[in-house]
Amino acid sequence: MQLFWFRTDLRLQDNTALAAAMAAGPTVALYLISPGQWQAHDDAPSKVDFWLRNLAILSDDLAALGVPLLIREADTWAQAPAVLDQLCQELNISAVQVNDEYGVHESRRDQAVAATLRSRGVAFHGHLDQLFFAPGSVLTKSGGYFQVYSQFRKACYARLHHSLPALIATPRAQAPLAIARDPLPQQVAGFATPAASLRELWPAGEAQALAQLTRFSDESIDDYKRDRDLPAVPGTSQLSPYLAAGVLSPRQCLHAALQANQGEFESGSEGVVTWINELLWREFYKHTLVGYPRVSMGRAFRRETDALAWRQAPKELAAWQSGQTGLPLVDAAMRQLLATGWMHNRLRMVVAMFLTKNLLIDWREGERFFMRHLIDGDLAANNGGWQWSASTGTDSVPYFRIFNPLSQSAKFDPDGRFIRRWVPELAGLNKKDVHNPAAMGGLFGIADYPRPIVDLARSRERALAAFKNLPSRPLEPSHE
Template identity: 40%
Template structure:
């Protein structure tokens, strides 16, 4: 007899309930434990996983295989194309290896839920194999937070209050150590390397190289955990004060590891718990704010679980599907390339294109600009982000874009439109972030850094250059839109769509 652990986006041994439960019950019954992973490459590509995220995932998967081998276990990696292939592949593995029980951690998006339902149906009803699922990728399972009417929360603030209450009442279990996973066997692991296929997209393609090498992001469970410990020990107290300043290292940069499951939210919460005996209350401002970011991550996963239509491209506010987007291709490509003429927007897009990551405050600025200044469908931006980000999370990315567009739950009011110039002045006052990513502006004085065009024209005249020669390294494109007019137009159109729906 044997037991099987199925890894998905939970590439860790520490604080992984599927691993712990399989190993504990195997020891009691003297069963063998098998470990498998089934990367579904066509499916991941269709879900717009970036090559950079896939590379990080694959490196961590290989690291996990090496960790298991060190503990006497083997990890078998079975390459598939689609989620629909999983049920037969797992069933065959179970028949071949006399599996009696399978263990995995739940995922909460529509396609993943359907995949797991098909696998469970086949194993339990056709093969009499017991299926055990767990929620160690969340602090609070989505079924456990309801309002007085038994409904899920559509607004973050009351969700956060009840989410903390659940944690306070149920506690946060201390992560167990690797000894509980150790086997007396001897195993080897051979690393694998697969490439994601290319799947055509409905949005215009930008002629910008797509990164596929994640070496700048360290992998290995122990190292990732130490980085989390260092952040909580040395930086979290300043998180609230520094997180909105893109020129400083004020954020944890752990999001990519949460996304692939190399770090669990319970490990993060346990680190915060050490700072306050009343946890999750009693934290200082920085720690409390970081905890709220963990809650935002879970809020969006809960939302996708309760509203599967969001995974099918629908806005949460259904009437906004009728919004008449302009969808100007050239303006979209200018946004992608960081050539809009708005320095903070261009700095953010160039950071994304060159590193596969963007500061969160700047993500909100560039999203607002695409939707509310250029009047381009938020789904174009959502897709572009997913195709580039190393930490691309469908729930968080979808939720963030719908928040910015005013189409989602808990959305920014449609009349709240970020002014990209004043946002730059507020969050990058001296232009350090802008100069780092927009080379054309590296010599512009602070006084002009957020509105550099008049200064650059004067410099161009003095140098005897043509002011319209935007291809020159010393010049910078003119703003592609009048922010004031674009803002007024967006608000008027959005309001009209809402009014039309209310009359209907």
């Protein structure tokens, strides 16, 4: 008997370890409810709810294949070895099949589970699934992990020219087992059920994810490069929640993009090429987790930035968190996050730079707040994005490049449509004043909207001075 352990791979199609398990023999599936671990990882209630909703559909889909989905609880991953050991003994499991995960805690969990099971004679098999290439297989000429994205992308292009990652066939149904599937919880203690309006934005299930991928690749992907920076335009794929939960695989995304571009990933449609590059950024940050594990332990990639004199400014942090900074684009973005569990990617950079540069507040505060609210929260992508914006990460933005939220607003939301949607206090302003109501001077009389909490020019100079005063600023970060 095979046991397939679901984690961030909540799908039947293109699922490497599930296919391997069912090819090896009769299979049962497992999912662990781990509220203590999820809280330690700052997983958002909307994200946990999304997992549960997807699991409910997945359980039905598995039943159609003759595979029962079992639910067990391991409050933290420290309990996972004992829980899996007991289940394997009860069901006489000969092998456990999993798709590899890459954070430090995930790796340690799997090592502990594997050691426990192998001591009992139960095999533990990990499979490459959520990446195109295994970490450690795309390296520099000197044998190290890449620290510059463009060089990593070039190496990935060479690999893709040689061999495209193949899609894994969906397993055929097996003979029914005399094992009943378990009921699924509707809610997990410590994680409130989000508002119906948020849940409706993100319908669960593999069929929904694939339909969204098809719509994007058929209708929008060619315009992706042009439209992706415009928050008032539906120009992004909005597939990130499905990718984060593994309801959709990056291989499925790659193949859909290639089909839309006659098999090309370096030429042809600029929109397709740009979107594939975003998939490779996602890959890059997961490789970084493995090559430089300190980034998944609350540490800066660039060691010299550990000496930055971050400010303790709880009132300013609270204003940023609640969308009350007095900077309309920043506030609109933060309110979008609070209401939908998602934020437009251009705006993630804008609000991150505002927090880390204009307010000079530690990027870890922003990283944690995002994880606690994002339905698509992913350790590698979220950490990578925050450290990029804060100029503390691998191949990050230069410290002197600081997005101005006023100019970003005028450029990417020129008519103020996005701002008016999320900051209704400003809905009556014209398309010039809506970006910077404070500039109206004596005419400024919007009682419900705050004045800016910081002077952008002075705060920019403060950030530049903080980075210039670091003990040393090598062009390349030190090796592990």
